[in-house]
Amino acid sequence: MYIPKHHEETDRDVLHALIRAHPLGAWATLCDGELVVNHVPFLLEAAHEANGTLVGHVARANPVWRAFSRTSRSIVSFQGVDAYVTPSWYPTKHAHGRAVPTWNYAVVHVHGVPRVIEDRDWLLCHVTQLTKANEHDQLMPWQVADAPTDYIDRMLDMIVGIEIPVETLVGKWKVSQNRPTADKLGVVDGLTARAGANDARMAALVNRFIPRDK
Numbered sequence: 001m002y003i004p005k006h007h008e009e010t011d012r013d014v015l016h017a018l019i020r021a022h023p024l025g026a027w028a029t030l031c032d033g034e035l036v037v038n039h040v041p042f043l044l045e046a047a048h049e050a051n052g053t054l055v056g057h058v059a060r061a062n063p064v065w066r067a068f069s070r071t072s073r074s075i076v077s078f079q080g081v082d083a084y085v086t087p088s089w090y091p092t093k094h095a096h097g098r099a100v101p102t103w104n105y106a107v108v109h110v111h112g113v114p115r116v117i118e119d120r121d122w123l124l125c126h127v128t129q130l131t132k133a134n135e136h137d138q139l140m141p142w143q144v145a146d147a148p149t150d151y152i153d154r155m156l157d158m159i160v161g162i163e164i165p166v167e168t169l170v171g172k173w174k175v176s177q178n179r180p181t182a183d184k185l186g187v188v189d190g191l192t193a194r195a196g197a198n199d200a201r202m203a204a205l206v207n208r209f210i211p212r213d214k
Helices: 011-020 092-098 120-135 151-159 179-193 199-208
Strands: 024-031 032-040 041-047 053-059 074-086 101-110 115-117 158-166 168-174
Touching: 011 041, 011 074, 011 101, 011 168, 024 053, 032 053, 032 158, 041 120, 041 168, 053 120, 074 179, 101 158, 101 199, 120 151, 120 158, 151 158, 179 199
Parallel strands: none
Antiparallel strands: 024 032, 024 074, 041 053, 053 158, 074 101, 101 168, 115 158
């Protein structure tokens, strides 16, 4: 991933926070010489390895778990908040016209070599943890124990666990850092006024990089 220095995010806690907030990762790996991408909801176990470990599962019918490269590192991409930015929000555009549209976004790429886990106790623990992570804010949280035991047993037979120890953690926060302060303020005002699904969160990210008088 191309990352200009002013767009680089290196804070481990910030990168981990994005993964937890947007856990559906695009897992890219080489399979028999072909690049294959699967979309997998991952849990991040921060205490494992220096940069943490991604934990997920795929369908046993999915050939990726047999064919993925054991020698080349996989990449898992986690897409955070994103938003279109119009140059009409830039005061500099109105002054001289030298401005073009862009797209702001925050993304984390994880690099590591996966390993397969077929242990049933591990799989049951994993799906239990994954369920708790995604059901905790539901009005009536569903639990694995809500389903009949024999049904859960059959479901476990149909999945394979995937663990990816994180070797490299790369973050890119493209949030108008390269614009003058006046343009950044214009982007925050424009996003706030537009009030789209991601606009408030992108405005907050842009706002982080606006200099403040001490």
